[in-house]
Amino acid sequence: MSEIQVGQINSTDGSTAITTGADGYVSFAKTQIGGRRNLIINGAMQVAQRGTSATGFTSTGFRTCDRFRTSLFSLGTWNEEQSTDAPDEFASSFKVTCTSPTGTLAAGDFGYIRYMFEGNELQGLAYGTSSAKAMTLSFWVKSNKTGSASVQLLQNDNSSKNISPSYTISSADTWEYKTISIPADTAGSIDNDNGPAVSLIWWLHSGTTFTGGSNQTTWATYDATDSNASNLGVGATANDYFQITGVQLEVGSVATPFEHRSFGEELQLCKRYFHRWGGDNTMGGHPMFNGGGNWATTVYHFPVEMRGGPSASITNNGMFYYENGGTRSSSPSSPSISENTKQYIRFDMNSLAASATQGYAGGLYFGSTDYVDLDAEL
Amino acid sequence: MEQINITSAQYIANVITGENSVIKATIDGITMSVPLDPANRHYAEIMRQVEAGELTIQEADTPE
Numbered sequence: 312m313s314e315i316q317v318g319q320i321n322s323t324d325g326s327t328a329i330t331t332g333a334d335g336y337v338s339f340a341k342t343q344i345g346g347r348r349n350l351i352i353n354g355a356m357q358v359a360q361r362g363t364s365a366t367g368f369t370s371t372g373f374r375t376c377d378r379f380r381t382s383l384f385s386l387g388t389w390n391e392e393q394s395t396d397a398p399d400e401f402a403s404s405f406k407v408t409c410t411s412p413t414g415t416l417a418a419g420d421f422g423y424i425r426y427m428f429e430g431n432e433l434q435g436l437a438y439g440t441s442s443a444k445a446m447t448l449s450f451w452v453k454s455n456k457t458g459s460a461s462v463q464l465l466q467n468d469n470s471s472k473n474i475s476p477s478y479t480i481s482s483a484d485t486w487e488y489k490t491i492s493i494p495a496d497t498a499g500s501i502d503n504d505n506g507p508a509v510s511l512i513w514w515l516h517s518g519t520t521f522t523g524g525s526n527q528t529t530w531a532t533y534d535a536t537d538s539n540a541s542n543l544g545v546g547a548t549a550n551d552y553f554q555i556t557g558v559q560l561e562v563g564s565v566a567t568p569f570e571h572r573s574f575g576e577e578l579q580l581c582k583r584y585f586h587r588w589g590g591d592n593t594m595g596g597h598p599m600f601n602g603g604g605n606w607a608t609t610v611y612h613f614p615v616e617m618r619g620g621p622s623a624s625i626t627n628n629g630m631f632y633y634e635n636g637g638t639r640s641s642s643p644s645s646p647s648i649s650e651n652t653k654q655y656i657r658f659d660m661n662s663l664a665a666s667a668t669q670g671y672a673g674g675l676y677f678g679s680t681d682y683v684d685l686d687a688e689l
Numbered sequence: 690m691e692q693i694n695i696t697s698a699q700y701i702a703n704v705i706t707g708e709n710s711v712i713k714a715t716i717d718g719i720t721m722s723v724p725l726d727p728a729n730r731h732y733a734e735i736m737r738q739v740e741a742g743e744l745t746i747q748e749a750d751t752p753e
Binding site for chain 1: 692694701702703704710711713716717719720721722723724725726728729730731732
């Protein structure tokens with residue numbers, strides 16, 4: 312039996328066709344090989360259930376593209392958007408722009424973009440065993456800033472054990488493709504649960520608490536100064552911006568082409584962590600009326616089971632429509648939520664009009680600005 | 690590095706059972722109904738602040 316040992320096979324025009332990694336993983340440069348390689352949900356930034364833009368914020372929060380959070384502490388004022396500016400292969404990107412930088416940067420000030428994994432998503436990595444697998448992170452990035460930048464993975468289950476490699480943005484205002492190797496970790500196991508397990512962070516800017524150390528290329532004990540050792544400094548001046556899309560984290564030592572999933576599939580995956588009920592000029596619920604008081608209730612079952620019981624926030628109140636002696640009437644409700652589970656919420660309408668207290672069935676109507684946000688993010 | 694600003698918290702009782710079922714809290718300026726679920730990040734932070742003596746959860750009002 313004969314065999315060949317080769318790291319790369321080129322096509323007839325000299326371009327790379329096949330790359331092989333030392334661990335046996337193979338990447339085909341222009342072929343969409345088997346699915347479910349990408350551990351990231353919404354890596355193409357297709358889904359933005361909360362909205363496509365947010366302006367003038369100064370603190371941490373989920374605002375536009377699902378699963379991706381901007382984390383800020385005393386780093387000025389920012390805008391965020393699901394931008395239509397993206398590399399040819401993509402329709403959207405996640406963009407943050409500093410509109411008003413902080414004055415003097417204090418040591419503990421920071422800004423970064425964060426994605427968080429559940430532990431049960433990462434069991435295939437076999438961390439903490441001799442079979443632990445390496446990973447490769449790939450993404451497209453664009454910024455007005457050039458130079459070295461830091462990306463970081465933190466193991467929440469292992470005292471923030473981390474890796475913080477650097478990458479370089481070579482040209483301003485230009486989309487660039489980056490790949491970063493993440494070595495296996497045979498020493499730190501990841502809990503098989505629905506809790507926060509590994510954070511993936513793109514650093515924007517920070518004070519000295521998070522700089523001054525070294526970019527770690529192997530899993531290392533957490534030292535805050537290693538986090539953003541190569542500080543790109545996005546947000547040091549007004550109109551600094553940073554965009555990413557095509558984010559892929561996969562098992563193996565070579566980056567394969569981005570795994571495109573359908574919008575519907577990504578949307579369903581995102582709804583495990585967040586979704587919005589209402590806001591669509593429809594009857595969102597069909598409560599039975601309680602004749603014993605000015606109160607009615609309905610149960611809303613989620614389209615997918617959420618990661619855990621969600622925090623629920625109500626924007627505007629909706630209306631309670633009911634039939635009373637053949638006449639359709641409505642009453643504004645004063646809603647509250649009295650049960651949150653990972654499968655449903657119970658939505659109570661209180662202080663309804665006296666004419667509604669007749670034991671008739673009714674429905675809950677959501678106008679375009681009436682909705683309930685259900686948040687089970689990590 | 691996480692900052693969650695919680696300015697008020699009160700238990701809400703299930704109108705049918707009368708048992709505490711959620712916490713109504715103001716978190717980063719937004720009123721939220723937070724489940725009593727340790728996997729929920731807001732609940733975890735509420736309990737952390739309670740244990741640190743930084744926050745008190747008010748008792749539930751009598752159900753309507």
